[in-house]
Amino acid sequence: MKKSLRGSASPGGVPPPKRATTGVSREGVRDMMQRAVRVGAGVMMAASLIPLAGCQYPYRSMRIDGQQAVLAGQYGQAREIFMSCHDRRPGDAENLHDVGAMSFLLAQQRFTERNAPAGLRECDRAIDFYGRAITARPNYPAALIGRNSAFELKGQFEKALEQAEWASRYVGPMAKQYIFLAREHEERGDLDLARLRYRQAVVLEPESPEAHQAYGEFLRRRNLQDEASVELREAERLYAARKLPTPAALREAQSETGGTPEPQPDPPQP
Incomplete structure (x- = not known):
């Protein structure tokens, strides 16, 4: 009579090891994993916001950095700083003026270098930002003076290129x-x-x-x-x-x- 193999777990009669159980169903495990993912994402998001909370460089300090760059003759760098200020306060008339002024000064440099196309582009940019400053603060004298100068510079660039003393006449x-x-x-x-x-x-x-x-x-x-x-x-x-x-x-x-x-x-x- 043959022995029944039911209940014999493995050859040799050694019973199979019992599976460890936690008392948690598959659905419970899945819920726990989803909660862990949500918590982890929340922690990562909070950590990413820590540098932004109360650590933004003060707007006034940015403006002063730009003015110091002007004093050092670094007009391109100054304009980059003023453009960063513009991103934060696009309606600041004085900052708009400063972007225009830096473009005007860069236009002068390009004309002096006989790079007329670049000079004209800078003139157009100066006129644009001076105009924005006037829109933000109507009849703004500094911007009105600057825009008129940029229009004059743009219209006179061909003649100016031929004159050695051009810079001293147009910087006034x-x-x-x-x-x-x-x-x-x-x-x-x-x-x-x-x-x-x-x-x-x-x-x-x-x-x-x-x-x-x-x-x-x-x-x-x-x-x-x-x-x-x-x-x-x-x-x-x-x-x-x-x-x-x-x-x-x-x-x-x-x-x-x-x-x-x-x-x-x-x-x-x-």
Whole structure:
């Protein structure tokens, strides 16, 4: 009589090992895995947000970085910074002006390099951003001056390329723009930015007596007499080099800072 093989687990009569059991069904295991995935994804998302929470570089600090790049003559880098500011506050009229101003300065460089196509592109970009600034702040004087200068530069580039002294003739409006911006900040009480703007006017147009005079008068108002005297003397020298009479306001500022300028005749009346 044959033995029944039912119940014999393996040859030799050795019973098979029992499966470990956790008391959890397949559906329960699947639910646990899904919860683990959801929790893990939540942790990863929270971790990715940690660097963004309260760690964004301050907008004002970005703007100041851009102004410092202008002072260093790094107009391309300055524009990149101002464009990053534009991404955060597209309606900031002053920042829009600064993008336009950097494009204008880059256009001047391209024309000086006789790269007319690139210069024209920069002119168009300057006109565009000056226009945006005027839209954001109607009748914005600095942007109006800048846009007119960009239109003039674009229309005169062929003639300008033939003249060696072109740069000195076309750079003038920049000082006016920055002096205006400086005075605007000074009126608001933001003296650090005001001083930065006055310095930019001097750096961008070192041969402008008006820029040195405006900066010197600002320093005098801040009781920085020694620094003011340096700027005012430079303004006086530049006026004399151009055979222009020293303005009465400059003579008055010189006297208040301890300077003793030579008396200058008033300009002849027309």
